[in-house]
Amino acid sequence: MKIIYTDVLVIGGGLAGLRVAIGAKRRGHDVVILSLVPPKRSHSAAAQGGMQASLANVIKGQGDTEDIHFEDTVRGSDWGADQKVVRMFVNTAPKAVRELAAWGLPWSRVRRGDRTVIINGQKVTITERDEAHGLVAQRDFGGTKKWRTCYVSDGTGHAMLQTVSDQAIGAQIPVHERTEAIALIHDAGRCYGAIVRNLITGELVAYVAKATCVASGGAGRIYRVTTNAVICEGIGSALALETGIARLGNMEAIQFHPTGIFPAGILVTEGCRGDGGLLKDVDGHRFMPDYEPEKKELASRDVVSRRMEEHIAKGKGAKSRFGDHIWLDITLLGEQHIRHNLREVFEICHYFMGVDPTKDWIPVRPAQHYTMGGVRTNHTGESPDLKGLFAAGEAACWDMHGFNRLGGNSVAETVVAGMIVGEFIADYCDRLDNEVDIPTSLVHDFLKREQGKLDTLVDGRGTEDASAIKAEMQDLMTAKVGIFRRGEDLQAAVDELQRLLVRSRNIGLREKARGANPELVTAYRVQKMLKVALCVAYGALVRTESRGAHFRQDFPRRNDAEWLKRTLASWKGEETLPSLAWEALDVGTMELPPGWRGYGAKDYVDHPDTPGRAADVDAVKAKMADASRFDVQEALMPYDELLPEPLRGRNERIDEPMDKTCESGK
Amino acid sequence: MESSNQLIAGIGLAGTARKSRWPARLDFIQSGTGLVLALFMWGHMFFVSTILISNDAMWTITKFFEGYFFFGKSYPIMVSFVVATVITLLVVHAFLAVRKFPINYRQFTTFHGHMKMMRHEDTTLWFWQALTGFALFFVAAPHVYIMLTHPELIGPFESGDRVWTGHYWPLYILLLLAVELHGGIGLYRLAVKWDWFAGPDPAATRKRLKTLKWALTVFFLALGFATLAAYVKIGIAHAPDYGKPYVPAALQAAPQGVNK
């Protein structure tokens, strides 16, 4: 039996995991990172758009502050987010950008003077300030009032991951690549690490740690059509779920992106539509103006996705062997523009479809894109249910996204949560009563249990085909738990998924190798994925309202009176359904009481506390009309003490210079 | 100071403090010697090819290098001197370049297999460069040795005799092929290695360089073979008189008037 001891075990080598690890390591704790793949291959690398932080360097971002970022994020979440966490986040995001800059990230920079940009399909000339020249630049991205998205040319996520991963190497943090956590070790309400499978040799090793952090990314692959990488299978969330103690929050909140290349699901950027690209149907008809006469193709992600599906459902999709799709036509943008400003789109079309987007239309269809839910944590990143278990990044429900996350907010979350949770994990490890105190026999039991499960798969007499079950699950999720959700579909999906879960307990393998064995991997993963899928489908079935990306055709209204609460899913033993519980959001402490998002339907049911809180907030604002924005905020919803000490403090901007802003803020 | 350095080196810690600067110098010298040799080869080829113009032209060039026109008298030792320099360059160059050779059979087969698999022109060219370099060890040696020891035996008849009756022509064929391929590839490699003519579009430049390289190789091979053929012809014609040096018409008192 092999046991590896460390202070902190981080499951996941994406942006979130790496940044958590660096934070803990800096505070003097030993850290080991586990990753299915070399960390730089994590799916964080795929983010092209950028990272939101209210730096307000570009002229179109002038006047941006944490306050506006906060409001955009909360509105985007359809009030599902934890507003204190959002505050922590928006205040730390600029610091994260600056830290990354100091670490060598080649952020695209502001260039002084005039330049031509395309805003809503119109060419506009804007003039950047002299004093902004050379500072980190921001671009426009869906759902934000100001230009706030910091970016690195066409490869923000890639460059960020490169930089953070390099710093982790510099900090001598070991990454055990090609390993997979397959179970958490826990006892009496505390997590002690994980049982880990070496994907090359098949060997099981126990990693025992004071603190364990799940940073395993999203769960997109429970869907057939997704923009996510093939390793985004939600295994980290499943591990937490399988403890029976830790709970997953808001798993039904799944975001879809309108323009996934069909059928592969590879993302083509929103920029295509932003710059004037058109969506067309089987007849070559531009249909978006029929549905959304005002914003047309430029309506928000969920609205466009829904309209596309609606149109396909009417039989207006273009047909292909793989199913129906919509055409994205960017030919009208001209070769020059496509080859230069949309270089990555051109390359994707060229390499993956052999299509020349300057001449041909691109087949697209909405694809699963982001998992808002995940391991529920409190503001420190620790599970409120299972001590010593932390989570960060897309795998977590720290809850700054609620029911819809804004573009650019998730890579921001990864590094910001990494900074914050890293500090809290270090604090946790500093406390003497958190020393590891379990007997090795317990570790042994966990190892034996997991080994036993694998042995059953390899040697058992099961007859089910793992990849067939996986494919059925994915089809089911895409067909029935997609953008449009209806009670009967969801019920059918839940029933069928349960049957698949039962069948998955009877998987038999054709390939019996115990070492590297792709079929074995599919087998034990699909058992876990089905549980995650059930949390999504069941949560969606029970939530009889529409909120953010969760859209129920049979309950199209947001219903704060009944549903201003977070779904919490836990899994008991051999059950075939999660146990659901709900955690109410406290309207009484909200800085931004629920209201209209500013787009989409204006039709919702208020929470009984909302009018009262709204009045309170207005009163405070009126009373403090002359006070600084910081004082008003403090009066409405203090959060500063929630942040780790080193991360507190205001952020300098061109229009809020350091001496005035930051020093007085301390 | 010196002795402590020696001790440090003796213990095997020499490279610890600061990395030696020799690899940098050697890299430079390898390229430098290659460049000088390659340019010399071009010059050399033009000189010997004067035989294609006329025997006199070749004779004149030869005598020019022996200092005849400066001193009124030939000093073949001057040629020896140049040859000695070239030999030094060759030795230095070969010594440095040989570091790059596959050092054992395993490396050789690895590279060879790699080359076959990749079918990548520049990789294949390197193989030929190394191979021709290796060949040069053997085929250049007799030639430069003769030039060093018998500099006076250079001239239309002398060379022709050596080529034909002296059985040097097979050697020269090999030498010509080896040098021209090796030098041509070498110059191309120098250009890309040091990024000499990169310009705004390095890819286009490289394509042009490659074309130029092949054009030069073909040109010099053609010139070389024509020259060799000329010597062979002279050698065959002159075989009966093997060993008799060439005396240009101008210096042969009797027929002087006849020519004019």
Place this chain on the structure above:
Amino acid sequence: MSDANSKIIPIAKAGNGGDGGSAAHRQLKISVLRYNPQEPSQPPRMQTYPLEEADGMTLFIALNEIREKQDPSLQFDFVCRAGICGSCAMVINGRPTLACRTLTKSLGAEFTLAPLPFFELIGDLSVNTGKWMRGMSERLGGWLHMKEPNPDLRRAEQKMDPDLADKIYELDRCVECGCCVAACGTARMRKDFVGAVGLNRVARFRLDPRDARTDDDYYEVIGDDDGVFGCMSLLACHDVCPKDLPLATQIAFVRRKMVSLGWS
């Protein structure tokens, strides 16, 4: 501009074709070099899989279909399947490149796949590039060495020339796929050679004014025959790099800088 346009339906639409798949598809023969070091009793061998081609089929789709329907033991690595992460480099018809963005229709009906050479073989088409890359990075100090290790994060970031930022990003685009190393004759012969990917890293940090290191420091890590002087300028690295990094010019540049130190 759009109205006239919106009525035209392009005839030659995407490769996925609107034809419902009625066109006859080629029968592919995919030969894969198979070997699992964990089962040394089975020697390396070529195995040929027949497969019906589909519209827009990439090697990602093809290999997964083979694994699902024909041979569950076949090992290969894909992560992003979008040409972004560098996981899927393999030797396709003799050339290292990214498999996920290789369309079968760009190849003949019969083609061969083999793992990248040079790197530790995990099994079949899967190689351990990550391990080598980490080692390379540790050896070269492949991270920014900050001049000011603890910047005040509340303060505005240091300014940087926009063009310089773009230039650094151009070199940062490397996805560590390993194609350049696998294609490099020098690396094949000499195991310790840093490869183009390593030299490119050095070029990248050299360019970065935020890095505290000087050329003398870089010389320490690449100033020998396992470093920049080992490179024989075969330029295969440059020719195979799927991200079109300017490796030839960068290596030459680093070489010039390092050579100039030889005389100082």
